[in-house]
Amino acid sequence: MFWSKNSIIEKISKISNTLDDISVDIFCGINTDSEYLHKLILPKDESHETFYKCMGMNKEINLEKELVYPFIDSTFSNEYSVHPSPYCFMLPYEIKAGGQGCRLLEPEELKTRYPLAHSRITQFKSNFKHDSTPFSSADYSIGGCKLLQYINTPKIVVSDHYSFQASFDTVGNHVFEKGCGVVLQDSSRSFYVLAALNSSISRVFSEICQSSGLYNGSLTPGILKRFPIVFPEEKNLESLINTLSSYLTYIHGQIYCNVSSDISGSENYELLKFYERIVNLLVLDTYFTKDLDPRFLEILEENVVPFGEYGHESSSFSGLEGSGCFMNELQVVKQKILDTPDFGKCRFNSEFTNILATLKNNGVW
Numbered sequence: 348m349f350w351s352k353n354s355i356i357e358k359i360s361k362i363s364n365t366l367d368d369i370s371v372d373i374f375c376g377i378n379t380d381s382e383y384l385h386k387l388i389l390p391k392d393e394s395h396e397t398f399y400k401c402m403g404m405n406k407e408i409n410l411e412k413e414l415v416y417p418f419i420d421s422t423f424s425n426e427y428s429v430h431p432s433p434y435c436f437m438l439p440y441e442i443k444a445g446g447q448g449c450r451l452l453e454p455e456e457l458k459t460r461y462p463l464a465h466s467r468i469t470q471f472k473s474n475f476k477h478d479s480t481p482f483s484s485a486d487y488s489i490g491g492c493k494l495l496q497y498i499n500t501p502k503i504v505v506s507d508h509y510s511f512q513a514s515f516d517t518v519g520n521h522v523f524e525k526g527c528g529v530v531l532q533d534s535s536r537s538f539y540v541l542a543a544l545n546s547s548i549s550r551v552f553s554e555i556c557q558s559s560g561l562y563n564g565s566l567t568p569g570i571l572k573r574f575p576i577v578f579p580e581e582k583n584l585e586s587l588i589n590t591l592s593s594y595l596t597y598i599h600g601q602i603y604c605n606v607s608s609d610i611s612g613s614e615n616y617e618l619l620k621f622y623e624r625i626v627n628l629l630v631l632d633t634y635f636t637k638d639l640d641p642r643f644l645e646i647l648e649e650n651v652v653p654f655g656e657y658g659h660e661s662s663s664f665s666g667l668e669g670s671g672c673f674m675n676e677l678q679v680v681k682q683k684i685l686d687t688p689d690f691g692k693c694r695f696n697s698e699f700t701n702i703l704a705t706l707k708n709n710g711v712w
Contacts, residue, residue: 350635350702358635359551362575366540369576371530373568374493376421376523379436387415387435410437411461416498421506421525425514426545427592428600429504429521436522439464439487442498449495454482494528503529503541507566510553511574513544515596527571536578538592539585543576545595545623546630547706579633583648588633590653591626594677598622601674614678621681631706636699643693650683 367373379386387410419425420432439457441450458465468487472478489495500519506512506526513529515537531537543549552574556562562570579585602615625647632639684690695703 350698350705352705355551355635355702355705356555359548359575360555362577362634364576365572366529366574366576367572369532369536369540370572371532372493372497373527373529373572374497375568376526376528377436377489377492377494379522379524386418387437388433408467410463410467414439414461414464416520416522419504419514419516419521419523419526421523425504425506426512426599427514427541427596428598428603429514429516430599430603431521437464437467438489438495438522439468440495442495449498451484451488451490453484494522497528497530500530501534501537503531503537503544505529505544505566505571507553510550511544511566511571513541513549514599515541525566527566527568529571536585536589538589538596539578540576541596542588542592542626542630544574546627548575548630548634551706575634577634580637584629584633584644586653587644587647587651588626588629590651591622591629591647593653594651594680595619595622595626597673598677615674618674618678618681622677628703631702632699635702636696638696638699640693640695642689646684646687646690646693650680650687652680 387408414437415435416438417431418434418436419429420434439452439461441452443449452460454465457468469482472482472486498520502516502519504514504516504521504523504526505528506514506523516528529540531540556570556573561573579588598615598619602619628639
């Protein structure tokens with residue numbers, strides 16, 4: 348079969364299983380336009396005596412840290428790893444334990460439990476808004492927002508640039524505005540879904556949505572729910588993609604947080620592109636041909652080793668020697684793959700090569 352651009356679009360359009368089918372919920376971020384939900388600059392000092400600086404007012408204020416949440420700025424690229432902005436938001440809500448939702452704190456309760464936040468909102472209402480009406484919860488409510496129901500729940504956060512860009516919020520305590528949050532039914536599949544959303548499939552899907560008039564560049568839960576999901580028939584392949592996707596989550600996090608200073612920027616970029624290309628190949632094969640060179644998969648399985656629980660900086664590969672930086676260990680894995688004698692001999696069948704060429708020629712990859 349000759350895979351033209353239209354045939355690829357037709358194939359994607361016919362996939363019936365969607366992100367909605369495997370999700371507990373897909374929801375939009377909060378509207379951060381409310382002047383009462385102050386956008387704050389994070390203090391460098393973590394002490395309780397440190398003041399936040401209120402954005403747009405050049406005023407230092409003190410608030411209870413329990414009501415302040417980190418913010419993801421959708422104007423930055425957020426692929427694989429959450430890249431927090433230097434800002435945070437004050438949210439006068441009680442987040443219930445065990446993922447049981449949230450509750451707006453009424454003014455009297457806010458005054459008793461969080462007097463600094465109560466005082467700040469009251470002063471803002473009077474001094475800056477020149478509003479003399481009685482202080483009420485309507486002043487600072489963001490009613491109807493599902494995001495707060497899933498604060499502290501691990502989730503995938505998807506923003507919309509040239510294509511969808513998905514990041515994994517492992518703690519789940521970030522606030523975001525433009526974009527969507529995805530809570531999966533099976534959290535063990537988060538890294539695979541992350542890989543699919545960040546693959547060339549997302550660009551094909553974006554083009555389908557735009558050409559059909561479904562959206563004009565503003566991502567909504569209704570659009571994201573239609574994203575087609577295809578899982579590998581072989582569990583070992585899904586596990587391999589999961590592991591590689593977790594590598595990319597770690598690498599992106601290290602690069603954007605500037606944690607790793609012992610590897611040059613070009614080496615970081617090359618490492619990133621190496622794993623991204625492999626993950627993209629595996630996802631595309633899963634969606635289209637399911638016929639990669641068996642030796643190619645064997646080489647990856649021999650060298651790509653899952654590491655301990657994600658999120659711990661001290662996590663290291665099981666079975667890999669050395670106690671150096673984890674980024675260095677990922678470089679070692681890359682080199683072992685490249686140094687395997689058969690790796691350079693692996694060939695993709697003509698059908699799959701045609702798919703890659705078509706996507707590349709059409710600016711999808």
